[in-house]
Amino acid sequence: MARSSIISHPLSRRQVLKGGAALGIGSAAAMGLTPAWANPWGRTNVYAQGVEEGPEVSLAIRRESLPIDGQEAQPITINGTSPAPLIRLKEGQDAVLRVTNLLDEPTSIHWHGLILPPEMDGVPGVSFAGIAPGETFTYRFPVRQNGTYWYHSHSGLQEQLGHAGPLIIDAAEREPIRYDREHVLLLTDWTFEDPMSVFRNLKTMEGYYNFQERTIADFFADVREKGFSQTAEMRGMWAKMRMSSRDIADVTGSTYTYLLNGHSPQENWNALFKAGERIRLRVINGSAMSYFDVRIPGLKMTVVAADGQPVQPVPVDEFRIGVAETYDVLVSPEDDRAYTIFAEAMDRSGYARATLAPREGMQAEIPKRRQIADRGMEAMGAHGMGGMDHSNMAGMDHSGMSNMSGMDHSGMSNMSGMDHSSMAGMDHSGMSNMQGMDHSTMGGMAAEQAKIGANGLLLAGEAQPGSRYDQAGIGIDPDERRILVYRDLKAITPWPDRREPGRELELHLTGNMERYIWSFDGKKFSEVTGPIHFVKDERLRLILINDTMMEHPIHLHGMWMELENGQGELIPRKHTLNVKPGERVSALITADAEGSWAFHCHLLYHMDAGMFRVVQVS
Amino acid sequence: MKTKHYLTLASAALGMAAATTAQAEDGYDAPAGWPSPVVEHPMTTVRVDRLEYASPDKGGDALVWDFQAWYGGDFNRLYVEGEGQNVQGDGEDAEFESLNLLYSRLIADFWELQGGIGYQGGIATNDYPERYFGVISLLGLAPYRFETDLDLMISDEGDISASLESEYDLRLTQRLYLQPRTEIAVAASEVKEFGVGEGLNSVRVGMRLGYEVTRRFAPYVGAYWEKEYGDTADLSRAGGNNTEDTGVVAGVRLIF
Numbered sequence: 001m002a003r004s005s006i007i008s009h010p011l012s013r014r015q016v017l018k019g020g021a022a023l024g025i026g027s028a029a030a031m032g033l034t035p036a037w038a039n040p041w042g043r044t045n046v047y048a049q050g051v052e053e054g055p056e057v058s059l060a061i062r063r064e065s066l067p068i069d070g071q072e073a074q075p076i077t078i079n080g081t082s083p084a085p086l087i088r089l090k091e092g093q094d095a096v097l098r099v100t101n102l103l104d105e106p107t108s109i110h111w112h113g114l115i116l117p118p119e120m121d122g123v124p125g126v127s128f129a130g131i132a133p134g135e136t137f138t139y140r141f142p143v144r145q146n147g148t149y150w151y152h153s154h155s156g157l158q159e160q161l162g163h164a165g166p167l168i169i170d171a172a173e174r175e176p177i178r179y180d181r182e183h184v185l186l187l188t189d190w191t192f193e194d195p196m197s198v199f200r201n202l203k204t205m206e207g208y209y210n211f212q213e214r215t216i217a218d219f220f221a222d223v224r225e226k227g228f229s230q231t232a233e234m235r236g237m238w239a240k241m242r243m244s245s246r247d248i249a250d251v252t253g254s255t256y257t258y259l260l261n262g263h264s265p266q267e268n269w270n271a272l273f274k275a276g277e278r279i280r281l282r283v284i285n286g287s288a289m290s291y292f293d294v295r296i297p298g299l300k301m302t303v304v305a306a307d308g309q310p311v312q313p314v315p316v317d318e319f320r321i322g323v324a325e326t327y328d329v330l331v332s333p334e335d336d337r338a339y340t341i342f343a344e345a346m347d348r349s350g351y352a353r354a355t356l357a358p359r360e361g362m363q364a365e366i367p368k369r370r371q372i373a374d375r376g377m378e379a380m381g382a383h384g385m386g387g388m389d390h391s392n393m394a395g396m397d398h399s400g401m402s403n404m405s406g407m408d409h410s411g412m413s414n415m416s417g418m419d420h421s422s423m424a425g426m427d428h429s430g431m432s433n434m435q436g437m438d439h440s441t442m443g444g445m446a447a448e449q450a451k452i453g454a455n456g457l458l459l460a461g462e463a464q465p466g467s468r469y470d471q472a473g474i475g476i477d478p479d480e481r482r483i484l485v486y487r488d489l490k491a492i493t494p495w496p497d498r499r500e501p502g503r504e505l506e507l508h509l510t511g512n513m514e515r516y517i518w519s520f521d522g523k524k525f526s527e528v529t530g531p532i533h534f535v536k537d538e539r540l541r542l543i544l545i546n547d548t549m550m551e552h553p554i555h556l557h558g559m560w561m562e563l564e565n566g567q568g569e570l571i572p573r574k575h576t577l578n579v580k581p582g583e584r585v586s587a588l589i590t591a592d593a594e595g596s597w598a599f600h601c602h603l604l605y606h607m608d609a610g611m612f613r614v615v616q617v618s
Numbered sequence: 619m620k621t622k623h624y625l626t627l628a629s630a631a632l633g634m635a636a637a638t639t640a641q642a643e644d645g646y647d648a649p650a651g652w653p654s655p656v657v658e659h660p661m662t663t664v665r666v667d668r669l670e671y672a673s674p675d676k677g678g679d680a681l682v683w684d685f686q687a688w689y690g691g692d693f694n695r696l697y698v699e700g701e702g703q704n705v706q707g708d709g710e711d712a713e714f715e716s717l718n719l720l721y722s723r724l725i726a727d728f729w730e731l732q733g734g735i736g737y738q739g740g741i742a743t744n745d746y747p748e749r750y751f752g753v754i755s756l757l758g759l760a761p762y763r764f765e766t767d768l769d770l771m772i773s774d775e776g777d778i779s780a781s782l783e784s785e786y787d788l789r790l791t792q793r794l795y796l797q798p799r800t801e802i803a804v805a806a807s808e809v810k811e812f813g814v815g816e817g818l819n820s821v822r823v824g825m826r827l828g829y830e831v832t833r834r835f836a837p838y839v840g841a842y843w844e845k846e847y848g849d850t851a852d853l854s855r856a857g858g859n860n861t862e863d864t865g866v867v868a869g870v871r872l873i874f
Contacts, residue, residue: 106653125648125655156657196659201833204663205873208833211792239762242728512727514759517692524692525656596648598655612656 047086047166047184048261048269052079054089054143055096059109061163062102068162068190069257069264075162075190076103076153083186083262083286084151084165091146091172097139099131106130106155109139110557110598111167112324113149113308113575116141118595121557123154126598126614130155146171147308148282148326150186157195157288159604162262164188164286169308176492177304179280179330183271187294187321187343187352189256189287199605202250203516209252212349212372213244237380243513243549245374246347248474250516250550250605251289253350258290260343265353270360275336279356280304281329285321288604291346291551291578293320293476293483294327296339296356297367301329303484307574309560312490317481320346320472322553322578324602327484331356338362346475346551348372373475378468379549379581453500457541458586460500463487463566464543466584473551473580486565489572495562497590498569501541504586505532509546509554509579509601509611516609518548518601524610531616532599534591543586546579552606553578556615558597561587576602591617662689663874670840670869672703676860680705681712682867688722695722697732711743716769718753729758736771738812747811750774763787779805779814793830797838799823808849813857815849828871836871 052059059078066075066082078084089095101107108130110122120141124130131137152164166184191198201208214235222231238245263269273279281301283294295301295318303314305328319327321343333339338357345351348370355363453459463469469487476483511518518524534540542561544554553576560573564586571588579585594617601611668684686699697720704712720734732755739748751771760766767783785799803819821844828838843864846854851861 123655125652129649129652154655199659200661200663203659203661205833213789213792215789215791217791236762242759242761242763512692514728515692515724526654526658608656608659610656614655 047186048263049081049083049165050079050085052085052087054087055093056098057087057096058098058100059084060100060102061107063104063161068192068259068262069267071192073190073192076107076158078163078165081262082162083188083259084163086166086168086184087151088168088170089143090170091143093143095139095141095143098136099139100136101131101133104133106132107153107158107163108155109151110154111139111141111149111151112555113147113326114141114167115144115558115560115593118558118593118597121597123557123598126557126596143169145169145308146175147305147310148184148284148328149308150284150286150324150326152286154598157199157604157608159286160189160191160195160198160288162188162190166282166284166286168282176310177280177328177330178278180277181273182280182282183356184261185271185281185283185341185354186261187283187285187287187290187292188259188262189251189290190259191251191255191257193255195288195604198251198255199608202605203609206514206516207244207247209250209254210244210246210347211252211254212347213246214374241380245376245379246372247513247549248372248375249290249345249347249349250603252347253345256290256345256350258287258292258343258345258350258352260341260352260354263354265351265366268363269354270362271341271354271356272360273333273356273358275334275358276332278330278332281331281341282326283321283329284326285323287323289323291320291322291553292343292352293318293346294341294343295319295367295481296331296341297365298339299331299333299356301331303488304328304330306489306572307576309573310492311488311572312492312570314484314488315482316484316488318476319484320476320578322551322576322602323604324553324555324576325574325578338364340364340366342367344369346473348475370475375474375549375581378583379474455500455502457501457504458564460498460541460588461562461564461566461568461571463564464584464586466545466582467565467586468580468583469565469585471580473578486563486578487567489563489565489574490567490570491572492570494569495560495571495573497539497588499539499590501588502538504541504543506543506545507532509544509548509552511548511550511606511611513548513550516605518603518606518609518611520611520613525612526610528613531596531614534589534615534617536591536594536617538591540589540591541586542589543584544577544579545584546581549581550603551578551580552611553602554600555602556589556597556599558593558595558615558617559589559591561589563587593617658691660689660691663687664872665874666870666872668867668869669872670838670867672842672865672867674863674865676863677865678705678708682869690722693724695730696720697722697734710745711740713740713746714738717741718751718755720753720755722757726758728760729756731755732757749812760784773809775809777805777807777809777814779803779819795828795830795836797826797828797840799826799842805850808853810853813850813853813859815847815851815853817849818847819850820844820846824867826867834873838867838869838871840867840869841865842867 062077064077075082099109108122108124120139121127146169149167151167152159166186257264261269300315307326336358338355341354341356343352451459451462470485472483472485508521510522555576562571562573597615599613599615600607664687666685670682672682673679680703682703684701688695688697700717702714716736718736720732722730722732725731734753736751736753740746751773754770756768765785770780772778781803783801785797788796801822805814805819808816824842826838826840828836830836845862854861
């Protein structure tokens, strides 16, 4: 797709009308006649669960019986639906959101990704006291941004019960994106188990939900392929660390039904279009625990926004969406046929699916599911492999490691201080099959010296050594199709604060998988003695170092994180950063939001297990 | 006097476990009365590793159990664990080889150090001699994924003994597992009443093939071999008992 057709240009009158319709302007009158969900074409913003139009919205939260995937279930509903209705606000409005708690326990709503006053952020114990049963809390805040966001409970494990919905903010001014129709695609993971049982299972039995562990058959298959000694060596390393290379998702399709707009793959929710239209898909990962790889076989997708913020268009075949992230993509189906929207769980234990179709009741072929991948060196690197003797690895064939392109030296987080003199005699000749290995971070060491600013810190926007922004992550074969990586994300124009960071704050993402303890810097929330302090209006660099072998979607409330992915002044900004195993990533933050804010891993059970901090800006 | 001492130990353990449920203060200026944004969840779990019917080659059939229950949080837990058997048709009640009440502290990622009291004998029966122990135990997952439980015991008579149990789960399919298991007992002094000799007492090696119908319910079949050594074997011979035996078992692993 040519970029010029997407990016803002003077418009014809016809396009303006079209754009207006896409934004919902002018269609309000038609809306009054039938409820949004009753019209198969909806308005142009079809969302299966109905729409609540701002600026004044009333929401009632209940626990009620609703079928999910055809089975009796007890989700938490908002205004009668689960997932919750689409809330549509407009930039520049003063939103008034009255939330009534009809549960028998306290609840809350957090507006994920919104920049708002701290007391309106909806985190019990940080922003406010929570909403007691029977009580109505009125959120009031000025809407100062636009794009695709979502909202969800921040109380206990309620989010797992379907207490989440999309939040779309229409732009006050013309957006740089043109489209004829939009669909909101909310991905969630539903379990018929009680969320507290899920948590208990994770706490008391490691690998409870993993039914894709390596077996003796995998061992013999590897022996046939790679020989005994290499296989034994590889398995030995994992066994020695007492970890599983198949530990990719803590909670899997063995208990989850993956839903798209509340519908299971069998129910096959339909998103309708007319051939030749350009469609904006607002994809939100509202899951508790599941990363998805999203693609629409037969269609190229053009990524135009990440976490609600516009980015320069990136044409891709597939994108990975971490928990709590949002991506906006444009698709232009030319043919009058059905296309499968396929969102495969990262551990390949299941998928969510819907169909993009010109008429209701259609379906297209469901792609063949991929096999679970084994984690490779990059995850081990996270576990103190720095001290490992690499001489044993001389004969190691890395070709069998599915994610070998994912290898780098991220475990060596402090390359600048590293003494290489002792490595002179190191023989790499035995490493016969290392072409997939990424030495880019090492190669960049000399160049990095030049990228240091006057204050001795890396210049703003430069990628940290140990980052892997050019890789999508585990289970992805980059040669198979074009997949979005963080390196691709580039802002349309520079964000206002162009200051160099005044200081760096380093946080390690840590955990004990055997005990299911998750933490920052080795301390879970109940062990830390104070908040993380940001000085009001300072510009700082937050460095996140993942010492675990799991991905963590790290979410900062109240302020943007500008992801230093090497795009210089076109630094993209996000509310949730996916940090891969062993990776070191950084973000610039303008600490302009006075008050207390939550900062946590957005995997629900990681957060509840203690991977949570309070950031205080003062 | 002795009993009083045990009670103190037990209540101390309980107190420490309870302390873990309390919240540390994060120190940010949240008004009193606001809840903690993240709540700790102390838990209870019961794991009946073996509940099996054993049919030895020489000795009498027996119902055998081995369970472990704990209450607590991530770092501090209170354990009740027991192993024992009821030999069928011998006219005697069940015998607990061990019944321990332990306070447990996580000391490394994969290791818990435990301390408390132990009991050996019958429950509500006079069929067996009884004794109490002070127990120190190291429980955890050794490199290469060996489940390991090393117990060091000092009896109320001052006799010292130790046991090492280790097992490994080999995954044949996602639900079928093969579990080799060993148990080695040693003692520093002879205790005739309990058939304990000085030095290496006994070695038991078993293999179980289980099927996880669910993670919490796994029936299994298996076989074992056991042999007594040295003074312990001599004591058995003197009592007219076997010093070496093999057997088959059928049972179930349960987790609540």
